[in-house]
Amino acid sequence: MSNKEKVAFLGPKGTYSHQAALQQFPDDTKYELIPVTTIPTCFENLLYDDNISYCIVPLENSTNGQVVFxxxxxxxxxxxxxVEEENLKNDDKYQNRINPPITIVGEQYVKIDHCLVVADEEIASKHDTNKYVNLYSHPQVWGQVTNYLNTTLKGKYQNRIDCKSTSEAMIKCKEDAANGIQSLAIGSITGSKMNDCCVIEKGINDLKGNTTRFLTFSKKNRLLEIPVNPEDASKDNNMTLLTFTTLKDGPGSLVEVLNIFQRYNINMTSISSRPIGVTGKWQYIFYVEYEFDHKLPWKEEILSEIDSSCLTWAMWGVFPRDNGYYI
Known part of the structure; x- marks a missing residue:
């Protein structure tokens, strides 16, 4: 039996998610990367499969924004x-705190450099005159290559087909070729090599420097030597994600929470929200990311103020800011 820690990522191999997993876990003597079919499956495996120690999932893209999944x-x-069972045992002083069963322990930034590919060199040699049946890619890709689709590829293909991943798009392209159908796919150079496809053109995304940010989650008993709670952290250049719901829906309820960050000079780097979907009432959960300064009085003051200003709140751990953020 392998003693390697297992990491779930959005597969198959050759995707940008696979590249992010390789960046976070480069040592294949310690970690085994397990491709799964969907982002929800990544979370489910981490939550319910004792064999899975980590999962890595896309959070946002510099062009398309949030990955709402x-x-x-x-x-x-x-x-x-x-979570409910865990909180029954919760003996900390924060009445409204929820302790999630998983923790964020890392982030990775992957440059998105889309390529147009075909199944083999024979098809590539006739690209200028070819008319293709299908164009495959992940649905998020379409918004990143709009100009290329509307100019260079205009009139070159009949059907645009969504796939679960850019790697699957290349597999579909190869399957079509085996059946005498000429098709295209859009994905990464890494994916084209892994799937033995031929690159027609590199860098076809509209915005150069397009980047996807990934988060790495862990079971709380298996960390990448990163502290779980912000009150325990002692390293500089750390980040924290806080999620919370407000005490009331009236004016000032959100500002009341955000003012805590201003009073303590805490640098928030992002804020977003999603509907909760409870019956009979329209509510939101807010997501705030901020720089963690271990010298601030988190345990004594800040978290207590957050607790008294929120209906519910959760701290998702402290993780190091990846160097890719600055590139």
């Missing part, structure tokens, strides 16, 4: 029965 899954983790 991931935001909603973070929200839904707080509804799990095991």
């Amino acid at each position: 991931t935001y909603d899954l973070i929200r839904d983790v707080l509804k799990q029965d095991q």
Whole structure:
């Protein structure tokens, strides 16, 4: 039996998610990367499969914004029965705090450099005159290559087909070629190599420097040597994610929470929200990321103020800011 820690990522191999997993876990003597079919499956495996130690999922893209699947899954983790059971044993002083069963321990930034590919060199040699039947890619890709689709590829293909991943798009392209159908796919150079496809053109995304940010989650008993709670952290250049719901729906309820960050000079780097979806009332959960300064009085003052200003709140751990953020 392998002693390697197992990491779930959005597969198959050759995707940008696979590249993020390789960046976070480069040592294949310690970690085994397990491809799964969907982002929800990444979370489910981490929550319920004792063999899975980590999962890595996309959070946002510099062009397309939030990956709403991931935001909603973070929200839904707080509804799990095991969270309720854990909080029955909660003996900390914060009455409204929810302790999630998983923790963020890292982030990765992957440059998105889309390529147009075909199944083999024979098809590539006739690209200028070819008319293609299908164009495959992940649905998020379409918004990142709009100009290329409307100019260079205009009139070159009949059908645009969504796939679960860019790697699957290349697999579909190869399957078509085996059946005598000429098709295209859009994905990464890494994916084209892994799937033995031929690159027609590199860098076809509209915005150069397009980047996807990934978060790495862990079971709380298996960390990448990163502290679980902000009150325990002692390293500089750390980040924290806080999720919360407000005490009331009236004016000033959100500002009341955000003013805490201003009073203590805490640098918020992002704020977003998603609907909770409860019956009979329209409510939101808010997501705030901020720089963690270990010298501030978190345990004595700040978290107590957050607790008294929120209906519910959860701290998702402290994780180091990846160098890719500055590139």
